[in-house]
Amino acid sequence: MSAYGTTRHHGQTSANSTPASTTLFRRLTWEGTVPLEIRVDSKELPANSDRGLECYYIQAPRVSYLPLLMPEIRRFLMDVVFDEAAGKMLKEEEWWFESEEGTLLKWHWPIGLIYDNHTISASIRPPSQTSTSHYNLQVTPLKLILHLASPPTEKLLLSPSAESCKQAYMGQLKEADFIRWGNTKRMTGLRKQDQDGIWEGIKEHNFDDYWRVASKIVPTTAPARSSSPPPSTNPSMHIRPPSADPQSAPDRDNAYNVRSVPVRLYLPDGPVMQDVVSPTLEDGSAHTLVHYLSTHLPLLFPPAPYSGPELAYAMMHGVLVPPDAEMAWLGACMAGADGWVSVCVGIAR
């Protein structure tokens, strides 16, 4: 990770003025996958099911959603596990997932977030015998129990259909847009085919299709003037001067010019915290992850000077993020496909 550096300051500028490093991190974020082990609740298996095979393993894209996996899971179960007649009786809209620990899995959370949230929640439970790593970040399948009936609708909040997942997703994109710019003009300005296209990009896990539309709403890390030398380490360069040329599109879309970065902070077993996260601090310097964490969770990330042991860690897309990463940069390069930077905090051991 550290070999790639943490700032926007290197890498060439490509034709569409997206720096190569930005594209690299966007691709790394997009290509991330997590292993899932899906097991049908043995008490709910229909009669005559093939009991030896009720487990299904899948390497799922982090940016995808559980309702999008359902056709594949269903196909497997129908082909291999369920008796044909019994399988036809099952209603897919009554299926729902639970973790091994009994946590309901939400239809509208990205799969990667479900996985990371499980990892940090495990960090406050007694260490299991198999965990040896300090952060317990080794990749093991997340074990899911698939129930075939009686969904706890009140707690799941949304129906399991791909359509309601899409609506929830669009809501998240719009909320992120509003956080960044104080309005949703970029989102509402998208044509219908683009709005559908961005969701298709997720459904088909197609990076290019997704970014063709997403680049119209997600800010860039491109320097404010294409002719200017690479930005110095002085972050104040990124603040829009009062008389900024309104025609300068890269400036208008610059990650360091947003009102606020869409960030949510996830703690083990909840809660989820969200408020205004400005890209720069009052002194003009960039707002870094370590500053953000020590402001919001000072008991877990004590502000400098602090020389005690590390109490907690911050993870995004399954990787530990360097403390000096800038919030604006994270918003442009490491946001999920829903536009949000999801910071998962676990307890260090």
Next chain:
Amino acid sequence: MASGSPDDSGRQAALPWTPGDVSESATEALQALDTYKKKDPSKVVVRFKAVGNAPIMRQNFYKITASNRFQAVIQFLRKELAWKAGDPLFTYINLAFSPAPDDTVSNLYKSFATEGHLIVNYSTTAAWG
């Protein structure tokens, strides 16, 4: 968390750590975590605004506990409007977007409050969906 779900022999009980298991720093971290888990007992003002031909409420300012989920706001609104289950009701913040139902009123208030109010628009048809 654990509910009436099937008893899995491989399941680990979510016991608190015993002192022998954890370092001092982990104990400190778990205590710190508890302070962040405390529910915010404060209340915030939510202002409901009808959109289109949605019925208008006689009273439209309400104080709602900040730790509530947005889902609770939706349910409250439906009750106040005597809305039938299954009849569509769309809710938005600042005439702009529908928040996730599991987001808290506190989070939404901190990010989107206007002059001390969280403005919730409601409509019988999808408006900004």
